[in-house]
Amino acid sequence: MTETKGHRPRVLRVDDYPDAREMYSEYLDFSGFDVIEAANGVEALQRAADDAPDIILMDLSLPVMDGWEATLRLKSDARTARIPVVALTGHASAGLSENAREAGCDAFVTKPCLPEDLVKEIRRVLST
Numbered sequence: 076m077t078e079t080k081g082h083r084p085r086v087l088r089v090d091d092y093p094d095a096r097e098m099y100s101e102y103l104d105f106s107g108f109d110v111i112e113a114a115n116g117v118e119a120l121q122r123a124a125d126d127a128p129d130i131i132l133m134d135l136s137l138p139v140m141d142g143w144e145a146t147l148r149l150k151s152d153a154r155t156a157r158i159p160v161v162a163l164t165g166h167a168s169a170g171l172s173e174n175a176r177e178a179g180c181d182a183f184v185t186k187p188c189l190p191e192d193l194v195k196e197i198r199r200v201l202s203t
Contacts, residue, residue, distance in 0.1 A: 087128035102190035116140030135164040150179035
C-alpha cells in the first residue's frame with residue numbers, strides 16, 4: 076500500500092510500555108501515519124479486527140498474550156491475515172529474526188531503533 080493524497084496509512088503499535096508507545100506514536104503521526112495502540116496481544120487482536128490497520132508493529136514480549144502468539148493468531152484469522160506485522164523487540168539473540176518470520180512476521184526490527192529507521196522500514200513493508 077502506498078500513501079496517497081488524503082490517505083494516512085494506519086499503524087497499530089503494540090507495546091506494553093506506555094512511554095515507548097507514546098514516543099513512537101508521536102513520531103509516526105508526525106511522519107504521516109494514523110496510529111492506534113494496544114498494550115498486549117489480546118488488545119492487539121481486537122484492535123486489528125475492529126480497526127483494520129495497514130500494518131502492525133508488534134512487540135514480542137507482552138503481558139497477557141505475547142507478540143508471538145498474537146502474530147500467529149492474526150495470521151490465522153481471515154480478517155487480519157493480510158496485515159503485515161513488523162516484530163519489534165529488544166532481544167537480538169541469534170535466530171530470533173528467523174523465528175519471528177516463522178511466526179508470521181513480515182519484518183523484524185531490534186529496539187532501540189531510531190524512529191526514522193522504523194518509518195523507513197514501515198514504508199518498505201507497505202510498498203511490497
